[in-house]
Amino acid sequence: MLGRNVTRLRKQAKITKQKFALMVNVGRPFLNRIENGTADPRLSVILRLAAALDTTPQELLTDRSDNPARNDVSPRHARLG
Incomplete structure (x- = not known):
């Protein structure tokens, strides 16, 4: 979930x-591993990732697929599925 x-x-x-x-x-190789889900970054790296993306560490570590209301599908497209 962090990588995604x-x-x-x-x-x-x-x-x-x-x-x-x-x-x-x-x-860049370490970033590739983070995004691919094969790295286990330290908390300090997670904090820097969150800051650079203007979000919180919690948001980076939350599995958005568990909460359909938070998915990136627009309401219009959600009705189609």
Whole structure:
């Protein structure tokens, strides 16, 4: 969930992986692992990720699929499914 949320928010902000890695002071390979869900970043990294994405650590660590009201599907498209 952390990786999915970081990827989603980074793309929404239109920030490249290279720029984002520099913003949060991590290597691009480590950022790739975070976004792929194969890294276990320290709290300090999670705090920097959240700050750079203008969100909270809790939001990054929340599985949005558990709460349908928070999904990124517009209400119009939600009725279609």
